[in-house]
Amino acid sequence: MSSKQKRKLTEFLFLLPTLIAFVMVIIIPFIYGIYYSFTDWQGTGAATKNVGFDNYAVIFQDAGFLHSFLITLLFTVLNVITVNVVAFVISLLVTSEIRGRNVYRAGFFVPNLIGGIVLGLVWQFIFSNILPSIGQSLGWSALSKSLLTNKDTVMGTMVTVNTWQYAGYIMLIYVASIQGISKSVLEAAEVDGARYWTRITKIQIPLMANAFTISLFLTLTNSFKMYDVNVALTNGGPVGMFMGKPVQASELLALNIYQTAFKYNNMAQGQAKAVIFFVVLTIFSIIQVSYNKSKEVEA
């Protein structure tokens, strides 16, 4: 073997573990998945035939899927707003000269360490037991029943729980970005007489554009993919009505895909939903990132 061949082999050996895992577990299943979504495949590996766009035609008339799609969009939009507003405000507070800011920062991150299923169950207990008992003792009728069994409030509670969990993480990104702004710029503005509010809107926010791009991307993809909290908190319930049919009022897309494929064993349709899910998520992320990038300025 020539030395050149030997070098090629070495390079290849370094990449081999990653390459194998990556191609076998992500790329091939992903491509197969797209192919399966055009067949009547039932997951058993038996002979399948090509059905064209039939699966897609069926899922776009499926009230449950369309409803999941819409509430996932709603959930994502609300979540992106609440998580980022809360995280940004907190990040301003914990980067001020306030006492104990490091302790606060560490504490605010704690919800992120807890698994989705664990915090989902804990919040489920809080919403279905603690809040009603407080509501009853105070005589507040709005709180006396669980907010999770009411189809009008269930999405709001999901957004609340997700904001509670995720704001601490996004806060860290904003904090890192605020700390990266050079002190001299802010001091110069202060000397020039810029008030606190002006310094934030005219200097800090424009200089933090990169952090906004990242944070919005993370919240957007995270909300869109939401699964474990959904399962533990509501498992899709309660029942609501959509297009004249009963649907699961809080069943987000990920849970809907899971139910179709593995509960109802409808693999091909589940996979078609997954393809739509992927395409929509990709389009949204690209739009969001390119829009935000166009707003970024160089410091």
Next chain:
Amino acid sequence: MSASRAKVNQADIPVAQQHRFKWTDVLVQLGLILWAAICLFPVYWMFTFSLKNNEEIFGANVMGLPQNWLWQNYSRALNVGNMGQYFLNSLIVTITSILFVLIAAIMATYAMTRLQWKGRKRMNSFFMLGLTIPIHAAIVPLYTTLSRAGMLNSYWALIIPYSAFSLSMGILISIGFMGDIPYDLDEAAFLDGCGVWGIFFRVIAPLMLPAVSTVGIYTFLQCWNELMFATVFISKEAYKTLPVGIQGLSGQYTTEWGPIGAALAMATIPTLIVYIFLSKQIQESFIAGAVKG
């Protein structure tokens, strides 16, 4: 030093303004305390109700500390709820996945940043695709593949997908750290007669320790709490991880909440212990992953 600077600054501020500043400080403190209470209350509540009986949980003492500390809730969760088994399974799956991710990611990073060959940039972008493909888009075909290979209900059914889906982030973080290692070291080692493998194992790998902790922590949190793969690929008790086990428990023991609380607490304690010792690194690993992504 910063204290003395703060003093000078305060002296510069007119008296009236100083007063106003204190008021805002009080408000800010109150806001922060309130948010901290909201963040930590569910955690506090989880630990207290894990030590209570149903009577206390559902009425007599909803929010206070337990009146009788029922440690047997924990032993019940371990023995009756099979939590010991789930805990061990989670530990095996998580640690093996972390090892795989670390070895593969650091090797691949080395090949893509230190070795000169055509197409290494393209290879890197290819690996970054993994960040954009959600597990939902691959889970159905992956399930049939594992099923055909007879690998459902085994540790490998989780270790392989977990490792693969954590690799992209592992590589992303490793590239940042490897860029900080000076190239002079590679050259010096080369002149001393080290080959590519020698440079990797004797020079680069030991200097990648900070990356090891960052990537390791990131992978740990991903695997420890993962639910979707685990529910789909595992149905046998013997291989269930904590999230799946807990999901089953909550359906099974609807009559007794104390042991469920104990199970939730047990799943959370390892992460909290790691956080107490490595909170700086954990926060940094999340920022590193995000900012470089």
